[in-house]
Amino acid sequence: MIKEGDIIKLILVDDKNKQYLKKVRKGIIFEDHKRNRLTFEDVINRDYGSVVKNFIILKPTTEDFILYYLKRKTQIIYPKDSAYLLLKLGINSNSKVLEISTGSGAMSIVLLKCLYPNGFLVSIDKNMDFILNAKKNISEFCNLENINYANNLGLINFDVLSKNIFNLFKIKFDSCIVDIPEIDDVITKVYELLNSNSTIGIILPTANQVIKAIEVLKSSGFCDIEIQEILLRKYKANYNRFRPFDIMTAHTAYILTAKKILKY
Ligand SMILES: C[S@@+](CC[C@H](N)C(=O)[O-])C[C@H]1O[C@@H](n2cnc3c(N)ncnc32)[C@H](O)[C@@H]1O
Structure with missing residues (x-):
């Protein structure tokens, strides 16, 4: 279950080559290069693997993190x-x-x-x-x-x-x-x-x-x-x-x- 302060990996559903690693913060809205928006509050309490709006939310691996x-x-x-x-x-x-x-x-x-x-x-x-x-x-x-x-x-x-x-x-x-x-x-x-x-x-x-x-x-x-x-x-x-x-x-x-x- 994702909580505030966790680092998540975001992949765009329609462009899986683009990925972002972000820290979940209440009140913050993430916007990618194509102006797709994600409110982090919508991610809290979801499981990794969930799809929220245009993004797939994953747990970063050690390689992702580095x-x-x-x-x-x-x-x-x-x-x-x-x-x-x-x-x-x-x-x-x-x-x-x-x-x-x-x-x-x-x-x-x-x-x-x-x-x-x-x-x-x-x-x-x-x-x-x-x-x-x-x-x-x-x-x-x-x-x-x-x-x-x-x-x-x-x-x-x-x-x-x-x-x-x-x-x-x-x-x-x-x-x-x-x-x-x-x-x-x-x-x-x-x-x-x-x-x-x-x-x-x-x-x-x-x-x-x-x-x-x-x-x-x-x-x-x-x-x-x-x-x-x-x-x-x-x-x-x-x-x-x-x-x-x-x-x-x-x-x-x-x-x-x-x-x-x-x-x-
Ligand atoms: C390429 S970085 C190391 C990167 C590290 N292996 C990593 O994966 O993040 C080189 C480092 O060597 C340190 N360094 C260079 N000469 C040194 C010395 N004489 N004694 C201790 N550290 C030194 C620098 O301060 C720098 O942080």
């Missing part, structure tokens, strides 16, 4: 990449994960969902404004799913290049995800913080960074290095004109994954 609701103050890791990283790095509901960096919290949300209920995420960012924004995004996501994922999260405001923050940690991590431009020093420090049988995933937008990162990973004690890029092509759900959409997000980032070798 792509169409989460407030972006930085580039984000896209769901196609974050979901793959979980599998590739072997993250599960008991894992301890270090994330450098928090950004807008898009990757954190996917991690927290996978780590629940016994795992733990420590996420670091040098920008306090971004951390506060990510905190808000995570809190909205917890409300959407009605689960307090934030109990399994520690957010730290720190510049990982400025000092060796990693000396402060008492625990070791099973996986680390690195999404900052300058990775050289960080990778060597992260190595010390990882358990045996641990994994690292690095997100890099340019090929130049990838070439450099491969050497850094090798010299820092990592093996099984793989470089991958995920291209997601969507198709029109149209019986007579089944074909890809004309426009796609062609490049998000390269994904590097590797495993720790123990130094004897």
Whole structure:
């Protein structure tokens, strides 16, 4: 049953490619690009899947939330990449994960969902404004799913290049995800913080960074290095004109994954 404050996904009955994620607020009227209007009061107490005026009302998925609701103050890791990283790095509901960096919290949300209920995420960012924004995004996501994922999260405001923050940690991590431009020093420090049988995933937008990162990973004690890029092509759900959409997000980032070798 939909209540005030819930985030809903609206799809137009006659144009299912258009969708909107909105928060239900009494007294607010939503109007789309074709001037179709919906009074949110008419949505309260309805079930998801209901059709109200010209709109189908659905519950947003994690992917919907990240792509169409989460407030972006930085580039984000896209769901196609974050979901793959979980599998590739072997993250599960008991894992301890270090994330450098928090950004807008898009990757954190996917991690927290996978780590629940016994795992733990420590996420670091040098920008306090971004951390506060990510905190808000995570809190909205917890409300959407009605689960307090934030109990399994520690957010730290720190510049990982400025000092060796990693000396402060008492625990070791099973996986680390690195999404900052300058990775050289960080990778060597992260190595010390990882358990045996641990994994690292690095997100890099340019090929130049990838070439450099491969050497850094090798010299820092990592093996099984793989470089991958995920291209997601969507198709029109149209019986007579089944074909890809004309426009796609062609490049998000390269994904590097590797495993720790123990130094004897
Ligand atoms: C691309 S964003 C991360 C996006 C995040 N993975 C997500 O999915 O929302 C890059 C972030 O790295 C942070 N950053 C850059 N250099 C850093 C450093 N030396 N220490 C900590 N954070 C850093 C920036 O503040 C920014 O928030």
